[in-house]
Amino acid sequence: MNRIPEDQGGASAKKPLTPATRLVTGGRDPFAQHGFVNTPIYRGSTVLYRNTEDFLQRKAKFTYGTKGTPTTDSLEVAWTDLTGAAGTVLVPSGLAAISIALLCCLKSGDHLLVPDSVYRPTRNFCDSVLKRFGVETTYYDPLLGTDITRAFKPNTRAVFTEAPGSLSFEMQDIPAIAKAAHARDIVVLMDNTWATPLFFSSHAKGVDIAIDAGTKYLSGASDLLLGLVSANERCWKDLRATFDTMAICAGPEDVFLALRGLRSMRVRLLHQQESGLAVARWLAARPEVARVLHPALESDPGHAIWKRDFTGASSLFSIVLKPMPDAAAHAFINALTLFGIGASWGGFESLAIPFDCTPFRTATKWVPGGPAIRFHIGLEDVGDLTADLEKGFAAMRNVEGYAADGV
Numbered sequence: 001m002n003r004i005p006e007d008q009g010g011a012s013a014k015k016p017l018t019p020a021t022r023l024v025t026g027g028r029d030p031f032a033q034h035g036f037v038n039t040p041i042y043r044g045s046t047v048l049y050r051n052t053e054d055f056l057q058r059k060a061k062f063t064y065g066t067k068g069t070p071t072t073d074s075l076e077v078a079w080t081d082l083t084g085a086a087g088t089v090l091v092p093s094g095l096a097a098i099s100i101a102l103l104c105c106l107k108s109g110d111h112l113l114v115p116d117s118v119y120r121p122t123r124n125f126c127d128s129v130l131k132r133f134g135v136e137t138t139y140y141d142p143l144l145g146t147d148i149t150r151a152f153k154p155n156t157r158a159v160f161t162e163a164p165g166s167l168s169f170e171m172q173d174i175p176a177i178a179k180a181a182h183a184r185d186i187v188v189l190m191d192n193t194w195a196t197p198l199f200f201s202s203h204a205k206g207v208d209i210a211i212d213a214g215t216k217y218l219s220g221a222s223d224l225l226l227g228l229v230s231a232n233e234r235c236w237k238d239l240r241a242t243f244d245t246m247a248i249c250a251g252p253e254d255v256f257l258a259l260r261g262l263r264s265m266r267v268r269l270l271h272q273q274e275s276g277l278a279v280a281r282w283l284a285a286r287p288e289v290a291r292v293l294h295p296a297l298e299s300d301p302g303h304a305i306w307k308r309d310f311t312g313a314s315s316l317f318s319i320v321l322k323p324m325p326d327a328a329a330h331a332f333i334n335a336l337t338l339f340g341i342g343a344s345w346g347g348f349e350s351l352a353i354p355f356d357c358t359p360f361r362t363a364t365k366w367v368p369g370g371p372a373i374r375f376h377i378g379l380e381d382v383g384d385l386t387a388d389l390e391k392g393f394a395a396m397r398n399v400e401g402y403a404a405d406g407v
């Protein structure tokens with residue numbers, strides 16, 4: 001029964017396991033836990049040593065609460081195995097993961113490239129903390145592939161990537177960017193939260209430091225905050241040293257809940273992928289909708305890259321409505337009963353929010369032509385969700401001034 005395969009410390013398996021199995025076996029050692037299936041929640045600051053000699057040499061697997069416990073070790077081992085990284089650190093949020101990833105590879109005087117479509121708080125971190133510490137950030141068009149070289153300066157130290165882009169879903173050519181960056185010894189970082197390691201193997205595609213907001217699909221329940229940063233051999237030492245120095249460590253309950261989420265993450269994602277695509281296709285056929293921004297749809301400009309590099313799609317996407325007042329889009333969302341109005345996605349519940357990228361684009365222009373809405377599709381029945389959306393469209397039509405082209 002629960003013997004751990006050889007490549008995770010056990011004695012049975014010879015050939016590498018598939019991700020589906022790794023999600024179940026990764027980071028578990030039941031007989032180190034008296035036979036219980038899951039690693040329990042270890043809470044603690046002090047770690048006791050048997051004698052002064054051991055204390056002085058820190059001779060123990062776990063040396064201090066901030067540096068790790070058997071609980072955090074379980075998730076770190078499982079995530080490292082899943083991502084094919086050299087190591088992983090766990091921090092208290094996705095944004096903390098982005099911050100520590102950037103801090104571990106940058107210093108004063110360095111230049112950083114960040115896609116214009118990046119998660120907005122990442123931009124805020126670059127424009128405030130990094131700027132204050134002497135790191136210059138240039139925002140680039142996320143559609144640049146090999147041409148990213150044109151943005152390189154002699155002091156460019158890192159290129160940040162995120163695919164697809166937050167809210168607007170531009171696909172980035174990560175292998176092309178990584179190849180260009182590595183030719184100049186530039187570090188490549190990626191926020192891989194949308195795809196997770198299950199649908200995009202970031203390290204295999206050239207990413208040195210990968211970030212996942214475990215708050216989203218790893219949790220799957222909107223009940224925790226967590227960030228995971230994995231690094232390849234090139235960057236692991238610097239990442240771990242920065243983590244140990246700053247002690248921005250994740251809470252034990254959140255890590256335990258994330259371990260629970262990990263075991264079912266693939267099943268949920270596969271289901272949400274299908275539901276997300278079904279709702280996206282349904283929306284694409286509506287007369288009120290101008291465009292659906294979802295890279296797994298054949299009509300999406302990023303579809304070819306998605307098909308080449310990704311093995312699946314999660315259930316977060318956006319739509320652009322035909323020209324109409326913002327009030328009509330708001331009435332649509334307000335009329336929905338199965339879609340919550342909230343920012344953090346990846347849970348079992350569906351969400352819908354209005355958005356406008358105009359105020360935070362500097363390298364590109366956001367001119368959608370109509371109000372935009374981001375959807376997250378949860379685990380509800382697709383028929384129930386589309387029936388709810390029908391009600392939203394009915395409410396939209398009742399707003400004064402509503403007159404979408406062709407409707």
Ligand SMILES: Cc1ncc(COP(=O)(O)O)c(C=O)c1O
Nearest residue numbers: 093094095119191193213215226
């Ligand atoms: C793409 C992306 N990365 C990172 C984060 C940050 O995660 P957290 O909310 O855990 O800070 C988010 C949150 O919405 C996100 O959408």
